[in-house]
Amino acid sequence: MINFNSLNIETVSMGIGVILFVLGVWGIVSQKNIIKIIISFTIVDTSIHLILVSIGYIRGKSAPIIDAAINKENAANEVVDPLPQALVLTAIVIGLGITALMLSYALRMYKENKSLDINKFKALKW
Amino acid sequence: MDIVKKIGFVLLGLFIVLNWGLLMAGIMRKIIARVSMRRGIKIFQPYINLIKNYSIRSQLTHGIMFYLGPVFRLSGGVGIFLFMPMIYGSDIWNNFSFTGDLILIAYFMFFGMLGMALGAGEGGHPYSAIGISRGLAQFTAIELPLTLAILSIAIQYQSLSITEIVAAQQGSILNWTLFTNPLATGAAMISFLGAMGHSPFNVVMAPQENPVGPPTEYHGTFLGVLQTNRAILHVVEAVLYMNLFFGGANNWIELIVKTFFIYFWSVFVGMVFPRFRVDQSIPWLLKLPVLIGVAAIIVFIV
Amino acid sequence: MIRNSFLILLLAGLGWILFQEFDSFKGSDQLNPVAEYYATQGPQEVGAANLVTSVVVTYRGLDTLGEVTILFLTAAIVGLLFKRESNSETEDIYGTSEILLTAGKILVPMLILVGVYIFINGHLTPGGGFQGGAVLASAFVLAALTFSGTTVKHRVLEIVESFSGISFVLLGILGVVLAGGFLDNKIFSLGTFGHLFSAGAIPIIYSLVGLKVGSELSNIVLVMKSSEKGGDHD
């Protein structure tokens, strides 16, 4: 029986992140269709973003933007950690780049021998 | 003692040995003939052959090595004589034995064989080569028991010098190696059979009965030289065995008697036993005689 | 079957590894020193109201440069991959539906506007170069999908992205020359905190990033689009 009071937001998102990570890896190693593998990878990617964000979260603090709501002097006690968010930004872009490349290669492989089954690409081995 | 005198005595000794060798060969031939119910040759037939061969006019040579072969061969025989102390305890008759010991003699035997082999080889006759190959192959097996025996007596007397070995056997007849080290003697006497080239180890000389063996191509003077050498060699080898196993000789008479019996031993066996093929003789020699030789050593190291 | 059970085991192991982390993750109640520095010193040093932006563009500017490079790489490689097809002019074989057409007419200009707004105000409000660029790209893509005639010229996009990329690098070098170091934004005056023209080079950099990202993303999508058209007949 989970004690819901102890379940705070960052723990939940972290948990989801971890679960998603494993699920994504499962998809990668079990799916035969290249496109599905790529999708599984994006899941892994997203899970990492979740993990990063939940690491950066500070209980009950708001977004790290100094505006009317937050006064400049006392920012330190009112905002969450901006660094992980910056990292997430970078991570997203990198993930996007890799995904795009995977898709283009998949497209190429498809054109090469009209199949998206990863078992069909065993020409190089041993 | 000045060198001239020395050489003089050496030559005298050589002359004695040569004559005794020829004579002994004749006697043995006679004995063999009589045993096999023949009249056989004259005792002096070897002399006659020798003289005949030396006086043949026509001489044919196949080339330089054919020429040198007999010289090597004879040098082998004479050399062993030179390095062999003939009469125990006499400076006159110990020849040049001070230059080397038993090992020198053992290895100098190869000298003559090599010369024979090469000369015959140049002769270009396949039978010569066949004879040589058989002879050498068999010789390897013959040497092994002798080697073991020599080792055995070397351990026994802690010396390789023939003179010392003879000296150690003086006194009573029971001091002879024959009695003090019968196993070594046994091994050596078997290999002696091979060395003498009588049956059962005489296939070397008989690729087919006629013409015979390595000397096939030789005739005239060359053959004469070879026969001279054989006469000398047989005596000298007998002397070697005498020195090693039968107490040596204190005078020429003793030497003649002993060598006669030693030589006769090979003839005796030869008359009793049939001829081995080489591929039979080698395994035979490597079995029993070697075992005896090994035993001869073991008795000394345990 | 064996393979599957083996996989299950592996995944269990992976789960176990990650569970260690999850287990020892307790969240946090106040900022760690680094983050505190950003929160307290950030506004003075960088002068950007959006702390994330100050981190992204200035403190960790090198990473951002890397991101931009990655997008550039991706665009370039996709271009290389579909070389042959990409220059085959994209004639529309599906036709465009009325709805799409109308929506496009209205949305494209607005999207462009929003995108530009987002990256220009990147240092004040949520969002920034990447977000804005993405919106911008969506505008171009929508346009390309909608008005079959008007395809954005790759050449133009390439020039835009290269130009913005180079200027980004140059600004970075200017940082070395004029200010504290590579990619330092204090090459221009920080201005008054919280206004549009503040935070030194950040608005410019972010605009450049916006343009670059926009052009690159649209480039990628358009190349792929054209390629899968061309792809049908080879």
Next chain:
Amino acid sequence: MVSPISSIAVLLGSAFLVGLFKKTSYSFAQMLSLLAIAFPLFVSAQWLIHFIGTSDGAVMLYTAGAKPPFSVSLQIGMAEAFLTLAVNLLGLLSIIYLMKPFKELGVKALALLLILVMGLNVIILSRDIFNIFVFLEIASIALVGLILLGKRKHTYSAGFKYLIAVAIISSFLLVGIAFVYYFGSTLNIDDFVAQNLIVTKGLSTALFLLFIAVLLELKPFPANGWALDLYEAAHPGVGALISGGTATASLYVLYKILPMGADYWSDVLIWVGLISFLGSNILGISQKNANRLLGYSSIGQIGLLVAVIGFSDQLGSHFEAIFFSLFISHFLAKVGLFWLSGWVGKTELTAWSILRTKPWLLLVFGIFLFTLIGFPPFPSFFGKWQLIVDLASEHGFNWIVIILAGSLFEGIYLFRWLGYAIKGEKSTENKPLLDWQTALPIGLFALLIIGAGYVSNQWMPNGQSINLIPVFFILALFVLDFLPAWIKNTISIAGLVVYGYLLYPELSDDTLRLVFAVIFLGGGILTLIAGYSVKGKRAGFFPFALMMFAGLIGLVEADNLLQFFFAWELMTLGSYVLIIRGKRSMLHAYNYMLFSLGGAYLIFMGMAMATAGQSGISLEILRTTAFPGWTYALMAIGFLTKTAALGFHIWLPGAHAEAESDVSPMVSGILLKGGVFGLIVLFLAMGGEQAQANPLVYVLGWLGAITALIGNLIAVFQEDAKKLLAYSSIGNLGYVLFALAFMSNIGWMTAITYSLNHFLFKTLLFLAIGGVVLRVKTHNMHEMGGLIKQMPLSFIAVLIGIITLAGIPPLSGYAGKWLFYNAVIAQGWYFQGAIVFFAGTIAFLYCFKLIYAVFLGQPKDKFRQVKEAPVWYIIPQIILIIGIMVFSARPDLILKPVGELLSGSAYFPTDPLNWESVTASTNLGYWSGYKIMLVIGVMFMVLLGWLLLMSRKAQKIKQFDIVYAGETPFTPGTTHFSHNMFAPLYRAIGFLTLPMITQSWNRVNSTVHDFADSARKIYSGNGQSYLVQILAYVVIVYLILF
């Protein structure tokens, strides 16, 4: 100085700029990119020079005007400067090398390369883990693009496998970084290390993810199928970038983050690295595809480097030098090989014989391979040496075993490959032309290896003790290789003479060494004289001949282990090339090399164990070794491979028989003495007479005896004249081993006499027979016959030779035999002795066969016109005959001083040989070489004169005028009895000569290959199973650790 950041900016900016150019202005874009890479190259060089010149520490470079950990910071020190230099150089040369493929792909590809180089620079410089992560991604992505260069089959699938693998790995990396930030609240390496946090479960797991991801980037065996496929699919130029570029950067990342982890990470690195090294080298054995093989080899080498990083604590102050030499070897050689394979074009190894069309490329290929294996004078030799020695001092023997085993397996495939290149059958189709874009980078790297070799030699402790003059002399010979043979020959001989002259003073008091110095140098000069008969250039002969002699003489000079091993390997290298020059020598040279390599590693292992726990590496420490049993046994076996003792002899017959006519005497008469000298050094270390009790010595005695017997026996049944001589060498070396094993004064006298004799007569025989073979163009004795008429001088030489060999008085061979009897009886090794004498009588058989079948018997028609052997062969023979005569008449000249040395030494004081004037005596017997010579000489002359007198009228007759029962023969073929001459003997004891040992070695060989072939099936080619492997790797390592 220019900041490295500017070079990053320049690369990036020009990358963006290059993207703008149109196809039309491609050449301009190319020029721009060349300049863009030249700039950072210049910057790194500048920094490197600065750091070498001054002793300054590393310099921090801040970005964004803020200090770390708040902003990303870079650092440049000696290491960074050097590594970036390497990477940038690689980039520059890659652009040149890949000019054509780049042109096909267009400007975008150039941009990719620039960005790749930029990324690698940042990875090396950066101190921020997230920043490193970003640029690792950049590098990987850039590579994914670059593999489109020079498109080959299956590029896309390989690229996809690579992408997905990298994606997974980077996911682990990113998660790891995230949690490292959570627990360490910093991304900066130095900051993290400074905090030295208490290691919690979470933190250690986070670090685990970080480390394992970086390790996976380095493609550890067996989770590396994706990388292998990429190596195979990509253009070799790109393969070079992967193996040389990204690997370099990732290695340095590993080194940077190592302090972050707990101590056990060093061990993890060691095990991961060594498993990679051993595993991928084993699997490489049965690999046929050149590029993929290079992939295997790269992974192996990188594994070794990873292990070295793991060892960094043990290695302490030597770490930099060791890492440098091993890294630079891998970097230069592997990249060079990739480039070469690009020129060869075809993938199967056998196609590399095409290199023969460009001899200097063949040389370069050899340089690369020998660098990989770690032969002197190349850098890796010194690296491996110091690494092993330092590990030994830590008693890390099992690690040493793994490293040496891996190197041995590496040798198995690399030398087969080299064999194909040097001797494989020529591929028929037209050769690829060699343009400057290919030639320049390859040549440059080859030169750099030489330089790096010098650097690491000087850098390594004790490195300076090595005498490099011979090496430089050999290099000079390489340069002069364009000259005609006779000039180079003269230079070489002059070199040996001068060296001997310079060497004499320091050896003059040590007769033992002097004897071997004479054998090596004198023998070298004599055998080189024969070389004058060779017309033309004889390209690539003299450098290696001199290398062999330099190695041999180096053994004599050596007074510390490094010098000895250096010389030993130099000798092996030179002799290998000499041997493989023979016509059908590919397989034999291969066997020779494998046995030499194995032997060398055993010696190496023994030396290492000797150094353990002792200060210094002088040869003396062999005596005080802490592990006498192991040290001596290993080293003994090692040396036995060179002396071809029974069991390790199978390389010798072919190698000696198939070698060129004037090489056979070198490798037989002279080279084998190298092993003998090694044994002498070893036995001296074992400490003289008290070592008689040592069981090892007893075993060696038996081994020597049996070797003598079997060697001679096999020789008897040979039909190939040179094979006969080769087997007889085995037998003779058996005598020497036996005599050495006596560990007594007389025993060693015997051994030295035998060595000297064997040198004299075997060199003589091989020269004579070589001359004959040169004329009659066959090795088969039964095809010859009657040659005495055409070649009297050679005949005399052989006659003298065999008389000496058979030990017949009066020649010096008998000296050996006599000493032998005395030694045996004194020692009490009667049965071994008896076996050896039996062997001696058997030797007589092949002596006769040799001289009879070649020179006597029936002359063959086709050889009636052949001339006497070339005069350049006769001259050394005459000199050798004189040598034999002198040694026979006055053995005391040499044996007296040697005896005095031995009995004077602490080793063999008791019952030495006594000399009065020329007569030697022991307490057993006596022998006077001089008098025997005299007596026999006089007697022989007298008898000859007498016969001449008796048969002065002898007349010459025709060949077939022989007593031939019944008919007359008409063809010499049927009349020349020489084939299978000793058939009866074979029927009697031939079973002893069955090739059982060869068969068992073959069985070992095939077993290894089958294993490798089935083991490499794990790389199924399925991208997904590669991912599973990666995952499994992560999980298993984790479970092992926690």
